[in-house]
Amino acid sequence: MKNILIISTGGTFNKYYNPKDGSLEVDNSSKYIKQISKEWLCEFKIISIIGKDSLDITTKDREEILEYIINSKYKKIVIVHGTDTIDITAKFIASKNISKKIILTGAMTPFSIKKLEATANLASAIGYIKAIRDNGVYISMNGDIGDYREIVKDRILGRFICI
Amino acid sequence: MKNILIISTGGTFNKYYNPKDGSLEVDNSSKYIKQISKEWLCEFKIISIIGKDSLDITTKDREEILEYIINSKYKKIVIVHGTDTIDITAKFIASKNISKKIILTGAMTPFSIKKLEATANLASAIGYIKAIRDNGVYISMNGDIGDYREIVKDRILGRFICI
Amino acid sequence: MKNILIISTGGTFNKYYNPKDGSLEVDNSSKYIKQISKEWLCEFKIISIIGKDSLDITTKDREEILEYIINSKYKKIVIVHGTDTIDITAKFIASKNISKKIILTGAMTPFSIKKLEATANLASAIGYIKAIRDNGVYISMNGDIGDYREIVKDRILGRFICI
Amino acid sequence: MKNILIISTGGTFNKYYNPKDGSLEVDNSSKYIKQISKEWLCEFKIISIIGKDSLDITTKDREEILEYIINSKYKKIVIVHGTDTIDITAKFIASKNISKKIILTGAMTPFSIKKLEATANLASAIGYIKAIRDNGVYISMNGDIGDYREIVKDRILGRFICI
Numbered sequence: 001m002k003n004i005l006i007i008s009t010g011g012t013f014n015k016y017y018n019p020k021d022g023s024l025e026v027d028n029s030s031k032y033i034k035q036i037s038k039e040w041l042c043e044f045k046i047i048s049i050i051g052k053d054s055l056d057i058t059t060k061d062r063e064e065i066l067e068y069i070i071n072s073k074y075k076k077i078v079i080v081h082g083t084d085t086i087d088i089t090a091k092f093i094a095s096k097n098i099s100k101k102i103i104l105t106g107a108m109t110p111f112s113i114k115k116l117e118a119t120a121n122l123a124s125a126i127g128y129i130k131a132i133r134d135n136g137v138y139i140s141m142n143g144d145i146g147d148y149r150e151i152v153k154d155r156i157l158g159r160f161i162c163i
Numbered sequence: 164m165k166n167i168l169i170i171s172t173g174g175t176f177n178k179y180y181n182p183k184d185g186s187l188e189v190d191n192s193s194k195y196i197k198q199i200s201k202e203w204l205c206e207f208k209i210i211s212i213i214g215k216d217s218l219d220i221t222t223k224d225r226e227e228i229l230e231y232i233i234n235s236k237y238k239k240i241v242i243v244h245g246t247d248t249i250d251i252t253a254k255f256i257a258s259k260n261i262s263k264k265i266i267l268t269g270a271m272t273p274f275s276i277k278k279l280e281a282t283a284n285l286a287s288a289i290g291y292i293k294a295i296r297d298n299g300v301y302i303s304m305n306g307d308i309g310d311y312r313e314i315v316k317d318r319i320l321g322r323f324i325c326i
Numbered sequence: 327m328k329n330i331l332i333i334s335t336g337g338t339f340n341k342y343y344n345p346k347d348g349s350l351e352v353d354n355s356s357k358y359i360k361q362i363s364k365e366w367l368c369e370f371k372i373i374s375i376i377g378k379d380s381l382d383i384t385t386k387d388r389e390e391i392l393e394y395i396i397n398s399k400y401k402k403i404v405i406v407h408g409t410d411t412i413d414i415t416a417k418f419i420a421s422k423n424i425s426k427k428i429i430l431t432g433a434m435t436p437f438s439i440k441k442l443e444a445t446a447n448l449a450s451a452i453g454y455i456k457a458i459r460d461n462g463v464y465i466s467m468n469g470d471i472g473d474y475r476e477i478v479k480d481r482i483l484g485r486f487i488c489i
Numbered sequence: 490m491k492n493i494l495i496i497s498t499g500g501t502f503n504k505y506y507n508p509k510d511g512s513l514e515v516d517n518s519s520k521y522i523k524q525i526s527k528e529w530l531c532e533f534k535i536i537s538i539i540g541k542d543s544l545d546i547t548t549k550d551r552e553e554i555l556e557y558i559i560n561s562k563y564k565k566i567v568i569v570h571g572t573d574t575i576d577i578t579a580k581f582i583a584s585k586n587i588s589k590k591i592i593l594t595g596a597m598t599p600f601s602i603k604k605l606e607a608t609a610n611l612a613s614a615i616g617y618i619k620a621i622r623d624n625g626v627y628i629s630m631n632g633d634i635g636d637y638r639e640i641v642k643d644r645i646l647g648r649f650i651c652i
Contacts, residue, residue, distance in 0.1 A: 127290025453616025469531025
């Protein structure tokens with residue numbers, strides 16, 4: 001995992017239930033990604049930024065993500081992002097034609113509520129980015145992985161599909 | 164997931180605790196892989212064969228796996244296998260120079276005991292095989308993925324490492 | 327468990343995450359209590375009524391609960407209730423001086439999110455009501471069990487305490 | 490929980506899977522009971538002794554348990570014990586006519602493999618002992634709780650039943 005960077009930006013993936021007020025909050029310490037790393041018995045390089053629900057992500061936030069991508073020495077980057085605007089962020093990054101491999105992933109249900117989907121989305125993103133040769137922007141969700149324009153959220157089904 | 168076949172052969176991945184006698188038994192119905200498919204919100208094509216602890220896998224069993232690989236219409240095949248002899252089966256398959264992409268995976272701890280490691284091993288194998296271009300035999304375990312000769316079990320650490 | 331009735335009225339105990347809109351909804355089919363019954367290897371007699379967050383429980387709802395208690399042949403009744411108004415419902419029932427043993431329980435965190443606290447609250451309520459001799463209204467939460475006036479929610483600590 | 494002592498003696502309840510050799514070992518640090526305490530949001534007073542599979546428990550071990558019971562200041566004691574000889578230990582303790590309330594519990598499946606049954610057995614034991622008035626020796630397993638002579642292991646069903 002030495003040559004992959006994970007940028008965690010918040011989203012459903014990182015939400016948890018707060019028993020004091022019954023709300024779902026976004027953890028911005030990447031504690032769940034660290035837990036995956038520990039239980040998977042491997043090490044990740046993780047940066048935690050923004051820490052927002054993806055509906056609240058602004059153009060300024062996207063520019064911050066972009067800056068981290070460009071300034072990083074890593075050529076393979078996994079971005080954990082909320083699912084509602086993952087397509088907008090992917091398009092924004094793709095428009096910059098960066099010579100790197102970038103894959104966005106997230107979760108329909110928070111890792112803290114159901115570990116499996118979030119874990120599989122992240123692990124499949126890591127598997128994909130290890131093998132892919134072409135620079136570009138990709139999405140990995142619910143077993144569908146490919147060019148970001150082909151993997152889209154189906155709000156009726158409650159999952160991502162490949163179009 | 165339409166162009167990937169999963170062949171489940173048993174191993175620790177598929178073990179479960181039998182409360183009646185306190186033993187660990189191998190499930191040979193791929194029920195745990197089906198559970199991953201369901202919770203990951205996607206569909207797998209799965210074949211369940213052999214159903215053994217990998218220490219009990221014989222040359223005859225390996226020939227059976229080989230037959231399924233060769234006769235299958237699928238060009239991308241994930242094999243769920245016990246970790247103790249995963250290297251022997253990988254070498255056996257590789258010696259046949261099949262023009263397909265084959266990736267072996269498994270788990271240090273049964274899925275039924277700890278879901279995360281087994282799930283991440285399988286999901287990363289699926290991600291990798293979706294992107295890889297060269298035919299060959301690969302292993303995906305504990306975040307390390309690559310040529311089967313490079314990913315080996317470290318019995319002291321209790322995990323696989325990349326050499 | 328033959329002589330105990332469980333009345334499930336909703337509350338945090340019965341909430342689940344809806345991945346389609348990211349909200350927490352109340353299950354009113356007692357599916358989680360049935361899951362506890364199945365995994366605990368025993369059988370419960372369950373009635374599912376109201377199905378509300380406890381902040382939405384009205385006097386009319388409380389009268390409905392009361393009616394079930396009075397009309398039931400069961401002398402030992404466990405009520406699964408939301409924690410925010412569990413004290414109000416307990417007081418309402420206690421004011422009727424019913425010659426039965428009634429214990430209210432619930433959860434700070436939904437069973438579907440963290441199984442342990444909800445399970446332990448319910449199981450300890452069942453253990454308590456099996457042994458208690460005096461008719462009355464009791465509460466069982468977070469290991470504290472006793473007269474309903476002595477077990478209260480501490481909103482700062484995010485748990486119930488014994489006063 | 491201030492007036493209850495938990496004595497953990499090992500048994501299936503405390504077993505865990507060792508990925509290095511694929512065996513089930515007994516934890517003798519009560520780490521799982523401590524986890525229940527933490528997630529249930531309450532505090533237990535715990536003593537960890539013996540740490541054996543119940544098939545290996547000797548008369549000397551039973552005398553050690555007895556000594557802890559007699560010498561303890563606690564009048565209400567929960568004993569976590571393996572299920573195979575829980576009846577023998579219960580009978581041994583009962584034969585001493587101690588003026589205390591003692592309840593034995595355990596699990597058909599290790600807590601580390603399936604949290605729910607072990608948690609519910611322990612929590613129901615705690616609920617029962619809080620309310621019971623008569624000194625004596627009791628067993629709490631799978632929702633059945635009562636005099637130790639009435640709650641027995643059914644090896645065919647793989648659960649305890651009330652006779």
